Amino acid sequence: MAKIIGGITTSHIPAIGIAMDRGIEDTPYWKDFFSAYPPIREWLAEQQPDIAIVFYNDHGLEMFLDKKPTFAIGCAPQYENADEGWGIATIPPVTGETELSWHIVNELIENDFDPTVCQDIKVDHGLTVPLSLMYPGRKYQHLKVIPVCINCERHPMPKPSRCYALGQAIGRAVESFAGDQKVVVFGTGGLSHQLDGERAGIINADFDNECMDKLVSDPEALTRYSNDDLTEIAGAQGVELNMWLAMRGCMLGKVREVHRNYVAPISNTGAGTQLLLPE
Amino acid sequence: MTEKKEIWGTIKFDGPMATKGFALNKMCYTFNNAEGREEFKKDEAAYCDKFGLTPAQKEAVLKRDILALEREGGSIYYLAKFAGVLGLNVQDVGGLQTGRTTEEFKAYLDSQGRGKSNG
Numbered sequence: 001m002a003k004i005i006g007g008i009t010t011s012h013i014p015a016i017g018i019a020m021d022r023g024i025e026d027t028p029y030w031k032d033f034f035s036a037y038p039p040i041r042e043w044l045a046e047q048q049p050d051i052a053i054v055f056y057n058d059h060g061l062e063m064f065l066d067k068k069p070t071f072a073i074g075c076a077p078q079y080e081n082a083d084e085g086w087g088i089a090t091i092p093p094v095t096g097e098t099e100l101s102w103h104i105v106n107e108l109i110e111n112d113f114d115p116t117v118c119q120d121i122k123v124d125h126g127l128t129v130p131l132s133l134m135y136p137g138r139k140y141q142h143l144k145v146i147p148v149c150i151n152c153e154r155h156p157m158p159k160p161s162r163c164y165a166l167g168q169a170i171g172r173a174v175e176s177f178a179g180d181q182k183v184v185v186f187g188t189g190g191l192s193h194q195l196d197g198e199r200a201g202i203i204n205a206d207f208d209n210e211c212m213d214k215l216v217s218d219p220e221a222l223t224r225y226s227n228d229d230l231t232e233i234a235g236a237q238g239v240e241l242n243m244w245l246a247m248r249g250c251m252l253g254k255v256r257e258v259h260r261n262y263v264a265p266i267s268n269t270g271a272g273t274q275l276l277l278p279e
Numbered sequence: 280m281t282e283k284k285e286i287w288g289t290i291k292f293d294g295p296m297a298t299k300g301f302a303l304n305k306m307c308y309t310f311n312n313a314e315g316r317e318e319f320k321k322d323e324a325a326y327c328d329k330f331g332l333t334p335a336q337k338e339a340v341l342k343r344d345i346l347a348l349e350r351e352g353g354s355i356y357y358l359a360k361f362a363g364v365l366g367l368n369v370q371d372v373g374g375l376q377t378g379r380t381t382e383e384f385k386a387y388l389d390s391q392g393r394g395k396s397n398g
């Protein structure tokens with residue numbers, strides 16, 4: 001049986017990719033942020049997962065408002081990145097996966113989730129920045145990626161409780177897959193931030209830390225928030241917490257946190273990083 | 280859940296706003312591509328007309344009025360691409376929306392995080 005061996009939460013903001021391209025990870029502004037990653041990279045190097053399920057949101061590269069899925073899952077052998085318009089370097093293609101991904105799709109629909117199924121999508125910084133962070137020098141081609149995209153742009157968005165439940169359904173699908181693949185799950189984005197309006201710039205570090213605590217010990221407490229609640233407490237883009245909840249849902253039972261970091265501000269956000277292992 | 284919660288300084292980007300802003304967002308979506316960015320830069324007003332922007336949207340584009348663009352249905356994801364064309368980053372855009380310089384906006388961000396302990 002395929003097995004989820006760990007969960008990783010990480011920011012995915014473009015500024016991180018740009019900082020890596022410029023090689024300024026060790027500057028005073030960035031070093032507290034990048035210092036979170038070597039232990040996670042070591043864990044990945046040690047464990048050698050075969051597959052990564054990456055929860056991300058598309059910020060207007062592939063999924064424009066004309067056809068915007070609430071939940072989408074990729075079943076393609078490869079994913080391209082492309083120009084996003086404001087200067088982040090395009091990265092080489094990401095390797096996909098076409099067996100577990102279809103199994104997940106079948107299981108999701110059997111369990112009353114009805115995602116958009118994608119055989120050819122471009123992936124944006126929401127997915128590529130985390131991969132670049134985990135595998136510096138863009139050495140990620142060996143890892144087979146299953147993108148799961150959640151609408152975080154236009155309301156109505158899927159509720160936190162629903163994102164968590166989606167994660168649980170995916171976690172159970174992985175467990176029922178006949179294979180011996182090692183799977184890691186990424187929850188990307190967040191934490192508190194708001195880019196738009198007169199309220200732009202709000203960060204809620206206390207809430208972010210509470211989210212990281214609860215993600216470990218009591219994720220269901222976080223599913224009681226509505227997206228409006230998250231907007232009010234953590235800013236309009238604070239709803240990216242939904243990807244973290246989906247990741248946590250995948251892990252099904254109890255988890256232990258083996259690594260954590262939090263830095264605010266990183267660009268306009270509170271940037272959290274965690275490595276969670278199943279107990 | 281169905282009631283609309285009003286949050287100060289925040290325009291909820293929902294169905295009505297997305298309807299209002301569709302043409303504007305569609306134009307900004309083309310800024311993913313170098314051709315779109317170049318064509319816009321050559322003649323901004325003509326590019327707005329090509330996508331059927333309303334007079335209010337067009338005026339806000341020409342004036343770089345980010346808050347007005349949001350009131351006219353712009354989604355921040357696509358407005359960020361517009362800002363990119365103008366060479367602005369998210370701190371610049373934050374400053375423009377909050378009446379701060381970019382440095383003041385960064386100081387505001389910092390005051391909620393690392394700046395708290397650094398004094």
Ligand SMILES: [Fe+2]
Pocket residue numbers: 012013057059126189190240
């Ligand atoms: Fe994001």
